Amino acid sequence: MSESIIQITGVKKIYDLGRAKVHALDGVDLRIYENDYVAIMGPSGSGKSTLMNMLGCLDTPSEGQYYFGGEDVAKMDDDSLADIRNRRIGFVFQSFNLLPRATILRNVELPLVYAGLAKKERAERAQHALEQVGLGDRIEHRPNELSGGQRQRVAIARALVTEPSIILADEPTGNLDSKTGEEIMQLFEGLYEKGNTIILVTHEEYIAQHARRLVRLRDGLIESDTPVKR
Amino acid sequence: MKRSRIRRTLNDFEESARIAGEQLREHKVRSLLTALGVIIGVWAVILIGVGMNGLDTGFRNSLAMLGDDHFYIEKFPWRNVGDDWRKYIRRQNMESYYADEINEIISQTPNTGLVIAVPTIGFRRNMSYEDQTANGIQFTATTSDFSYISTADIAEGRFFTQTEASSGQNVVILGSGVMEALFPDEEIDQILGRRVKISRIKFTVIGVLESQGSFLGLQSFDNQAIVPLPTARKFFIGHRYWNGTSIRVVKQPEIDREEARDEIIGAMRRVRGLEAGEENDFDVNASDAVEDTIGPVKAGIAVAGFIITGLALFVGAIGIMNITFVSVKERTKEIGTRRAIGARRSSILTQFLMEAVSICLLGGLVGLLLAFGSKTILDHYAPNFPASLSFNLMILAVSLSVTTGILSGFIPAWMASRLEPANALRHE
Ligand SMILES: Nc1ncnc2c1ncn2[C@@H]1O[C@H](COP(=O)(O)OP(=O)(O)OP(=O)(O)O)[C@@H](O)[C@H]1O
Ligand SMILES: [Mg+2]
Numbered sequence: 086m087s088e089s090i091i092q093i094t095g096v097k098k099i100y101d102l103g104r105a106k107v108h109a110l111d112g113v114d115l116r117i118y119e120n121d122y123v124a125i126m127g128p129s130g131s132g133k134s135t136l137m138n139m140l141g142c143l144d145t146p147s148e149g150q151y152y153f154g155g156e157d158v159a160k161m162d163d164d165s166l167a168d169i170r171n172r173r174i175g176f177v178f179q180s181f182n183l184l185p186r187a188t189i190l191r192n193v194e195l196p197l198v199y200a201g202l203a204k205k206e207r208a209e210r211a212q213h214a215l216e217q218v219g220l221g222d223r224i225e226h227r228p229n230e231l232s233g234g235q236r237q238r239v240a241i242a243r244a245l246v247t248e249p250s251i252i253l254a255d256e257p258t259g260n261l262d263s264k265t266g267e268e269i270m271q272l273f274e275g276l277y278e279k280g281n282t283i284i285l286v287t288h289e290e291y292i293a294q295h296a297r298r299l300v301r302l303r304d305g306l307i308e309s310d311t312p313v314k315r
Numbered sequence: 316m317k318r319s320r321i322r323r324t325l326n327d328f329e330e331s332a333r334i335a336g337e338q339l340r341e342h343k344v345r346s347l348l349t350a351l352g353v354i355i356g357v358w359a360v361i362l363i364g365v366g367m368n369g370l371d372t373g374f375r376n377s378l379a380m381l382g383d384d385h386f387y388i389e390k391f392p393w394r395n396v397g398d399d400w401r402k403y404i405r406r407q408n409m410e411s412y413y414a415d416e417i418n419e420i421i422s423q424t425p426n427t428g429l430v431i432a433v434p435t436i437g438f439r440r441n442m443s444y445e446d447q448t449a450n451g452i453q454f455t456a457t458t459s460d461f462s463y464i465s466t467a468d469i470a471e472g473r474f475f476t477q478t479e480a481s482s483g484q485n486v487v488i489l490g491s492g493v494m495e496a497l498f499p500d501e502e503i504d505q506i507l508g509r510r511v512k513i514s515r516i517k518f519t520v521i522g523v524l525e526s527q528g529s530f531l532g533l534q535s536f537d538n539q540a541i542v543p544l545p546t547a548r549k550f551f552i553g554h555r556y557w558n559g560t561s562i563r564v565v566k567q568p569e570i571d572r573e574e575a576r577d578e579i580i581g582a583m584r585r586v587r588g589l590e591a592g593e594e595n596d597f598d599v600n601a602s603d604a605v606e607d608t609i610g611p612v613k614a615g616i617a618v619a620g621f622i623i624t625g626l627a628l629f630v631g632a633i634g635i636m637n638i639t640f641v642s643v644k645e646r647t648k649e650i651g652t653r654r655a656i657g658a659r660r661s662s663i664l665t666q667f668l669m670e671a672v673s674i675c676l677l678g679g680l681v682g683l684l685l686a687f688g689s690k691t692i693l694d695h696y697a698p699n700f701p702a703s704l705s706f707n708l709m710i711l712a713v714s715l716s717v718t719t720g721i722l723s724g725f726i727p728a729w730m731a732s733r734l735e736p737a738n739a740l741r742h743e
């Protein structure tokens with residue numbers, strides 16, 4: 086068994102809405118191992134995005150422990166969390182979240198801007214990442230000049246550019262047709278084969294079948310955690 | 316590690332400047348309207364600065380005319396006497412011969428701080444040459460000693476001699492303005508020896524003064540002429556004319572002003588034969604009296620300027636704070652995205668601060684342009700007003716706008732930097 090890089094135990098996320106308390110996560114235990122490929126499924130509102138945000142250090146638990154690479158996340162300051170998101174995690178969102186005014190190259194460069202790299206190296210690495218997703222020739226375009234599938238590939242290039250070990254994707258194919266979604270999944274497959282750890286949220290069974298492990302959530306709890314039968 | 320920290324800060328600035336530029340381009344009208352307060356504030360502060368500098372320079376030039384080492388013993392003080400005027404009007408008149416008596420005292424005083432006393436009497440007359448006239452010329456009737464103390468140099472010709480003065484010769488020295496009025500088309504060296512008329516009496520021009528400029532571009536110092544005192548008494552003012560009589564006393568440059576003033580007062584009291592305890596029945600005026608009168612004027616302008624500028628910048632700051640809040644609201648999801656890919660709080664703070672500052676800088680630059688324009692107009696309509704838009708003023712304008720930007724942008728930028736990344740990402 087390989088090393089566990091993410092370990093959460095008894096994690097709760099409770100939103101206090103005054104009238105009622107929403108238990109978005111109600112005591113979740115989860116271990117993610119190096120070169121895992123996990124699909125998270127569950128009904129709407131079951132806490133998938135909340136869990137992803139937690140794993141990606143975008144959110145802090147109301148209760149419970151989170152160890153990232155063996156370190157207690159609760160003890161890290163905000164800048165360290167920003168650095169983890171910058172270097173060790175790559176995010177892919179359902180709605181791509183590209184900057185509309187910036188060129189493709191600029192969008193992909195952005196994590197390196199925050200990493201403190203010089204212009205020349207940034208451009209080289211962004212170019213390289215874009216070639217990996219098959220968009221090396223579109224660098225001066227703006228997001229609105231690309232199709233949805235192309236935009237998501239730009240977002241994946243942006244997630245890859247700092248060479249993180251973990252890719253977190255919250256419904257990466259949710260806004261795409263099934264053919265384009267399939268192309269995106271091929272990219273993830275390639276990353277998995279290169280040794281990356283991938284966690285993705287999806288509503289589609291056929292998307293989840295690309296993963297090696299399937300976690301089902303219901304009402305903020307893990308309902309099942311099983312290997313994917315192929 | 317250290318290298319990358321510096322690099323990261325540089326990158327933050329670069330990225331923030333880029334975003335600020337994009338925002339300005341995208342929201343041109345909105346930015347300009349928001350910057351209005353700063354525009355007016357900067358415009359006002361520069362114009363007021365230019366005005367105050369101009370007043371200052373103008374006054375300093377004028378004070379130089381009065382002479383740094385010169386005192387003027389006169390019946391009235393050079394300040395507004397208000398209701399006390401009756402007391403002053405009852406004073407004994409100034410006599411021109413006091414100058415001789417004071418000179419006598421000076422020569423008898425060992426270690427005196429004074430140099431010389433010279434009488435002057437001012438009066439106004441019209442002048443003419445052939446069919447050219449110059450009306451209301453300010454005349455100074457004085458002795459040949461005046462040449463030692465004059466603050467205006469002779470440009471051409473000479474001053475009158477003691478013999479010319481005591482024998483009451485009809486000689487005159489013209490100010491450059493008078494010369495231009497009477498001899499519009501002639502060169503200065505052709506004018507010496509010409510016979511001009513002062514109230515129908517003929518005088519020979521023996522000298523012309525250097526141009527003295529004007530007081531704030533309003534009143535010229537060059538519409539003056541100088542004649543010997545005995546001649547003036549003979550033709551114009553007689554022996555019983557005291558208005559405008561002044562005894563000018565010059566101190567030695569290294570002597571302290573107040574010390575010299577005390578010595579002058581002592582000498583004048585002896586001339587008047589005042590007993591100890593008796594009040595002075597004369598005033599010893601100097602350029603500092605004029606400085607005192609300009610003080611309140613400058614303070615008034617400064618206060619008014621401060622209020623206008625302050626109000627404009629305050630209103631501007633509130634507008635900019637508001638627009639920065641709007642900007643944070645509009646781009647909450649973008650903030651979430653940036654945070655997700657590694658932006659620190661400080662990066663977000665810098666981004667929105669820079670945005671506020673850039674609007675203010677835009678306002679500052681427009682204000683500066685307006686000020687340049689206004690100054691050009693001012694130069695056109697009041698060419699002699701010593702207005703100057705100094706480099707310091709521009710620096711002041713720029714730093715004022717940057718400060719306004721930082722102060723007004725700070726709260727929204729701070730709040731943007733404190734947003735929880737997960738919440739910001741949920742924002743639509
Ligand atoms: N900031 C918040 N304030 C209040 N409630 C929240 C907040 N974020 C999430 N919730 C609630 O927490 C629960 C879980 O939300 P979450 O977004 O994780 O669901 P999800 O499984 O991702 O759903 P979907 O499939 O629709 O994306 C929901 O009931 C949601 O309303
Ligand atoms: Mg979700």
